[in-house]
Amino acid sequence: MLKRNIIMGILLGSVAPIGFTALQVSANTVGYQSQATVEFVGSTVVTPPVNPTDPTDPLKPVRPVNPGTQGPLSIDYVSNIQFSQQQISGKDSVYYAQLDQLVDKNGKVGDYPNFVQVTDNRGSNAGWKMTVAQAKPFMNGKNQLDGTVIALMNGTMSGTNAHQPTPANQAEIKPDGQAVSVMTAKADSGVGTWSERFGKDNASAKKSISLFVPAESKKVAGSYKSELTWTLTDTNL
Template identity: 45%
Template structure:
C-alpha cells in the first residue's frame, strides 16, 4: 500500500498547573495547543487493479510513469488491437485487455483498460479529466482514413470512500479536429483520493469496450498503424 498523505504531529511543550480544589472551586486553568500539519503527497501513486482497486499492480507493458504532485494522472492503459488481416468491408476491432501483475502475490491478470487519477490536494476543489486523439492512425505516410476510436461502458472504481466523480459512459474520439472529450469530472467535494475509470465493469465487458471501426473503402497497407491519446487533467471543476 502507499501513503498518500504525510502526517506531522506537533505538540508544544507546555506547563500546566492546577491548584487544590476546595469543594466546587476551580483553583487554576491553563490552555495548551495541539497542532497537526497535512502535506500533499510527493511520491507518484502506483497503478491499482481496476477490478479490485485496493491492490496495487504493475503493468506487464508499462507506459510512462504517472505524473507527480497532489493532483495526478497515475496511469493510463496503452490501447492494443493486435494483428488482423486486411479486409475490403467495414470491420470493427476490439482492444485487447490490459495485462498486469498483482504486487502482493506476483499473479498475472487480465483487467479492463483504464485510466487512474488521484486528488490529494486537500482543498476538495474538483477537477476534470479529458482525452483527445492526436491524429488519425498512421502507418508511415499511410493514413487510416475514416477510422473511428470509441471508449465504451465506462465504470468507476476506487479504494477511497469519498463522493464519486461523474463519468462519461461513451466517449467517441475525433482524430480530425483533435477536440478533447470528457472522461470524468468532479465537482467541489467530489473525487478526492484515487479514482479509476475503467472501460468495462469486468473482464468480459472489457473485451468489447474499446472499439476501432474501419470503413471497407479505406485504403489499407501492411504495417503498424498507431496514434497517440493525450490525457489532460484540469485543476478545476465543471
C-alpha cells in the first residue's frame, strides 16, 4: 500500500521534463472478505386473531375463548360455535351457527364468519395439516343428543402470501372421536398467518356451519354443550 501511494504521488505531484514520456502505472487490485451473520430463533409469541377477510386488521374476541397456542407452529384462534336457542322438534332438523362477534381496532363490535387461524413461523416450509374431532356428544347433564353431525362448509382462505393452504370441501364431524381434515398445507405453502373462514362473506357464512339433529334423538329442554378438539400437525411427523 505504501508503494502504491508513492507512485501516485510522483504521477500527481511531479512535472515531467519536455520530451519525457511518463510511464503508465496500473493501480493494484486487492480483495478482502468480511462476514455477515444472522441468527434465527423459534417464536414463542402468541399470534392474536385477525380479520378473516383482511389479515392486516387485528381483532379481539367478544365471547370468551381459549388463548392461542405458543410456538412457531400455532393455532391462534378458533371461533366458538353457537347454534343458539331452538324449539324442540320431532322431525329431522338442521340448525345453523351464529356469526362470530369480534372487536376491531376502533373498538367497534361486528359480525364475522366463524373461522380458525393458524401461524407457521418455523422457517422450514415443511407444510402442515389441521384436523378436528368431537369425542363426546352434546350433553345436558346426563342427557345427550344422539346422531348429530356438525358440517363445516364453504371454507375460504386468507393469508399473508400467495402459497395458500387447501381447505377441505366439507368437514363432517360426528361425536365418535374420529378426526376429519379441515385444511392442509403442502410443502412451501401455508407459511405465515392463515385463516380459514366458513363462508366467503357474512351472507354465505350464515349457512356455512350446520348442526343436524335426527328426529329420533331424545331432546330434553335445556342447554347442551360439547367440545371440539382442533389438532395442528407438522406433515414431517
